[in-house]
Amino acid sequence: MNWINNVVRPKIQGFLQKRDTPENLWIKCPETGEMVFHRDLEQNQWVVPSSGHHMRISSQRRLEFFFDGGVFETIPTPEVSVDPLKFRDERRYTDRLKDAKAKTGMDDAVIVATGSVKGLQITTAVQDFAFIGGSLGMAAGEAIIAGLDHARKTGTPFVLFAASGGARMQEGILSLMQMPRTTAAIRLLREAGLPYIVVLTNPTTGGVTASYAMLGDIHIAEPGALIGFAGPRVIEQIIREKLPEGFQRAEYLLDHGMIDMVVHRHEMPGTIARICSLLMSEPVKAKPVPVAPPEPAEEAEETADADA
Template sequence: MNWLTNVVRPKIKSLLTKKDTPENLWIKCPETGEMVFHRDLEANLYVVPSSGHHMRMPAKARLDTLFDRGEWTAIPSPTVTPDPLKFRDERRYVDRIKDARAKTGKDDAVQIGFGTVEGLVLTAAVQDFEFMGGSLGMAAGEAIVTAMLTARDRGTPFVLFVASGGARMQEGILSLMQMPRTTVAVQALRRAKLPYFVVLTNPTTGGVTASYAMLGDVHIAEPGALIGFAGPRVIEQTIREKLPEGFQRSEYLFDHGMVDMVVPRHQIRGTIANLAHLFMKKDRPKHGTAVVPVADEAA
């Protein structure tokens, strides 16, 4: 046995080799500065236990939490041209998309699925802020339109969890065109007499707020969420006045009639289930049997 080869060299290599230690094991609460272990935060639906601050929640976790037993079926979105305008600022737009896809493992900012919520079949879509700020581009617009039309064709209620910084500037007018396109899809749900519920999360801003995010039958906001078209700083600079305390936050908007209710994250699933059964005029199943809406009956 060679002591230098078999003992010393492996120890030196172990010191020089970078250990695969997960990052962000501890997450800092923006309100109190408290450090929370990431597993405790995930187990509490990404709500800081002590302060109640609602952190951003991944799209998949949203869908897992919403549907019964975390079981749901993904709905594929149509493929779009990734860089229609060949846009470039400091970097090429196509490179930004590649980085976002590598970081999130998603094709774009919206994920769609359907399953049962307390026995009632429901279609849902989630905007993921981690993908380029949840910005609305052609792919996100196609996904939302697809989700709404799927809900119409299946005769199910539709719920949308919104989190976005607004339109995606790299797609220019093609991004802005998604605002009327999604509005038309909302009208398709209206004609089918199917309910459309919106859950406004932090943040919901820009062109998204000016279109489908404010066209729901019921608007539910998470506590402390920033909701508005332009940011508070931009408004203050424009009107040269100090805005009221908590302006554009969920609680302020509820007090002024802009949202219907402010619901903590742990109660959102139950709230959506109650609303869906109420709007669809369906009784809760006694033994967990799925209540499948029929399109003709809903119409």
Template sequence: MNWIANVVPPKIRSLLRRETPDNLWVKCPESGQLVFHKDLEANLMVVPGSGYHMPIGAKARLAALMDEGLYEELPAPEVPADPLKFRDVKRYVDRLKENRLKTGAYDAVTLAHGQLEGQAVTVAVQDFAFQGGSLGMAAGEAIIAGMTAAIERRTPFIIFTASGGARMQEGMFALMQMPRTTVAVRRLRAARLPYIVVFTNPTTGGVTASYAMLGDIHLAEPGAVIGFAGARVIEQTIRERLPEGFQRAEYLKVHGMVDMVVPRPQQRATLARLCRLLMREPRPAPEPAPEQAAAA
């Protein structure tokens, strides 16, 4: 025991001790660089030095995308919470409660409607923090509801994908969301409305095998893993060494599965430009310079 613990009263000791929050500094998984968490949040969770894209929550992504950070969150249809009464180490309903408490979202997909550089858009964001972004009944219904809302409002539909695949706790009910969302994409296409997919890290499994690969334009964040089966499973199956960077966004762009690799800070401007082109809307007139406004 030191003299502070033995002599100094507890109230004074609390003043002398400076508590440091655990999340004050964030370490980049790629470069090992330490970044102040406020600087990281200001840069949309992209490490300034290495450009590594860390996970970002659905609400933070929507706020960064929409004009003035304002949007209307759309309700998702309610579904049976546990159709198979599934239980492994713990009950599935308990897992859902934990994930809802952790993320503040009803399920893995959040729907929103708002303005993107003055254009109305409908957006879905898949959050990997909620049960690995897995595709279950609730997520499937949310995506279908989002596409239906886009058709009704005559807006482009943008989805940010992040998933490990179908949700095993829902079995065949989860697998059925693959054809159901595919049908919804066909309805969106029949309405001649743009469908833009932004792949984030990771997008794998049944999500890649359904609505994620059906976009009119595919964007991806740098370094995002995109594929169906994992690279290790593929190597064990074909018994060959896979190329460097296999299943990464840059590799898929070279091989034609991704149209553009766009860093997160540039996505807002890129998506706005694509929506204008696909909806055939004119570019908004630039705001007059202060001198011109004063002269007028």
């Protein structure tokens, strides 16, 4: 009886018991509702293969996808005062920062890096929406300015991947001051004759759209990205009218002349490299074309004799 209770019954229960399924094994496409295996998404740079929907990705992944071989060097950014206004709403601002840092492994919403893209040296800044909605605060502003200054000193193009909900309210007027500060840094880059290219990702809204995100020489957007100042729901409530289909999406803005092009994530490095090559008059590194080896002379003579 003990043998049945201690051996047989636990084995049967273990066989019939439902096994735990790992979380996030399957991911649902927001557009079609299709369930996609997470490894397929990873291999496709987090673009749903069937619908082409571009999922949000971390700043680290974006840099790996953008630079040649995923190799890049991060640029240190200045430190700023933490919680200068001692802000608190439902929680302390310092607690929100700690949670965001633990969640993303970042110091703030912007990472600046430099590396090679198709053989061209480029300086890049990436906003991460996972860090308090990619909001613009003092640290993010200092990071963007540091990236612009590095590009100006090294003579490299500057590429910004924007993803933000706007200015960070917990820093009040200090966050709004980053709008004119970044604008002034862009002006210095332009005076140096260096390209400033903006890639608008989903979403790019608020004070970021009202400042440096719309001051580029070339504006590129990922497919389906939401781009605007206020959200469509707020606009509908204000004007009390139904907005057009696809309003504030990348394709709508392209049709109405607000951006220059909509580019798939897979084609982003090559497109930006070609634009920088044209603006900088530097050649793009092309992939080597395999050439068939020449036929040996002896074999060619034997073939000619046989034909004769």
